[in-house]
Amino acid sequence: MADLQEELNTTAEAGELDQSPAPPEPPPAHDPEPASAAAPTARARTLLAAHPVADGYSGLPWALRELPWYDFETGDSGLESDLPRLREGRVGAQFWSVHVPEGLSADRAVGATLEQIDLVKHVVGAHPEGLRLARNASETADARNCGRIATLIGPACGAALGDSLGTLRALHSLGLCAVTLSGTSWAGADGLTTFGEEVVREMNRLGVLADLSGASETTARRVLAVSKAPVIFTRSGARALRDHPANLSDELLAAVGAAKGLCLVPLAAERTGSSVREVADHLDHVRRIAGPECVGLSGTYDTTDARPEGLTDASCYPRLVGELIERDWSEAELALLTWGNAQRALRGADFTARAARERRPASTATIERLDG
Template sequence: MKVEHHMQSSNTQPPALRHPEAIRAFGLAPLIDGHNDLAHAARGAANYSVDGLEKDSIFQTDIGKLRGGGVGAQFWSVYAPGEIPEADAVQFTFEQIDFIYRMIRRYPQTFELARTGGDVRRIWQKGGIASLLGAEGGHSIGSSLGVLRMMARLGLRYMTLTHNSNTSWADSATDSPVHGGLTDFGREVVREMNALGVLVDLSHVSPDTMRDAIRTSSAPVIFSHSSCRALCDHPRNVPDDVLRSLTDNGGVIMVAFVPMFLDEEYRSWFDGGRNGPRPPVTVEHVVKHIEHARDIAGIDHVGLGSDFDGFGDFPDGLQDTTGFAVLIDRLAERGWTSAELAKLMGDNLLRVLDATSTESVSSTQ
């Protein structure tokens, strides 16, 4: 039987917590969010300025809101739109990596770059917010393994194989399939990511690409921000057979909070022109997806991937990063123990980071 050893963080508990099991959970593991689009939001709204992020910002994410939600580690998305030329996407992505580096330098008492599970634990234990990089869309490497290797040297820890459009080597969930999954080069990309310690992120990809990548990958995969197809038939969500395969692969689905992925009625309202009142979407919808993923994939294979600052509308009570505390409290009310909550919050993802850290990645710190 595996014995897990937890270390207490020096972070104060989020103010919204009420349930004793939730309070204990925040002392056992860092809450790791798998996907946040602050860098892209800041590009459009603030010309990449890193000022004004202490609190009460215009964004769904700032230091005060992260603290209010108890976030201990954040995967910052470095995202380029899929419809722009690949060379522009490479530049776009490097600019967003630069934004994260500048934000860390601007707020050194809060943020620190993390590359490994050990980094995350160390930063969290001293009260900081560990900051990891994840590229959203394979077009960001411009079909170049050399660019992928350079991004890995800068700390890239996952890459989503597609965004909303196909790449020349992988099918997207929201485009017409042309490859039937991965091409030969796509499988080469996956193998190179494995060698570099860059996690294969299967959010946004087609079910065939999901299955192909899981068969190809020698390392655990992740879904950085996806929900469950059985509960909401959105193409961005994950079918149950793929969820089951995470048990053998060792990967993690990080459940997204985007209402279109959570509720069929909301999706129909949104896609149909948003006529009439907005259908209610609440923390209970997120809870249902988390518990479905747990029931199908197992408690060791579920996490959280909000997509804050990547969409304008979120469930009631989860409108910004303070909502993480509300969600964890609600799960505790439903009978989740502190140890189970710790797995969901961060221990499952830390296991994957530990399993995929390589000398080539850690030696570049």
């Protein structure tokens, strides 16, 4: 893993590459800032104009599906993230989850995921002035440089693969760029099965990121060992601060840092606390244990998660970044947190895929042959 990443210039990712002119200053936030918080929040907005937020998890597809109607352009609907809020929050990219409810049969999970992907493409196509589909780091940067919010499809739940590498390839051809491995027979409490390892290798060959949030520690450690591309945890904080099953132990955070993976800390009260300060505590902790190049942000907006006070919707990112400025995070560290680390993970997946496709063809393995 480390060898494959040596060619990537992290400093350039965070600051020198993908620069774009600062967008016009947005209108005031929905919740006015206290006077004492105004100065660091203003500095945060300036920083985010150069290094916007790459949000690691949005529940918009399922939220939109459940609404009888919505107005994504003006924000006049029951959403936590729409175009006005995303612009105000200085969001430059989002991973739109195409997760579906647990308990669906394999065929229904595949079909529901296809419906979610179709919905994402419809919404993006209906808002071309604000959104643009992206599959990789280059397309994400292009969207940002054109003044659009890059929309990346995924993660999808592992059940959506239907235990089929052919289905994985088909979903990737539709734009899927991340899969959550937990909740499958081949990535359970006891770790990866032989077929599970082949899934990870095929994801590497395609450039699909492995999302390990919710996976057992045994599975997470095995994926870190097998994967040649960076792995991500799309909704995980620090278990040392809050004992939630999706949060990571210090030992696992250190392993993520050693493998140059990415822990995306969620803005979710149950996982990371009920205040801006508590969320910032998790970011501090992950930065200290895994390293500043291995921590990112995950809004988890438009999901069922309760929000920390002060982080009620996607417009509130400057408030969180302002808190980190007060904690003496450097501009370089903040640039990695908001944009650079997500770009590094995407570029790492691209680099690994190009190298893997030169070495091996598409896998024809089946779960029956490997795990039967």
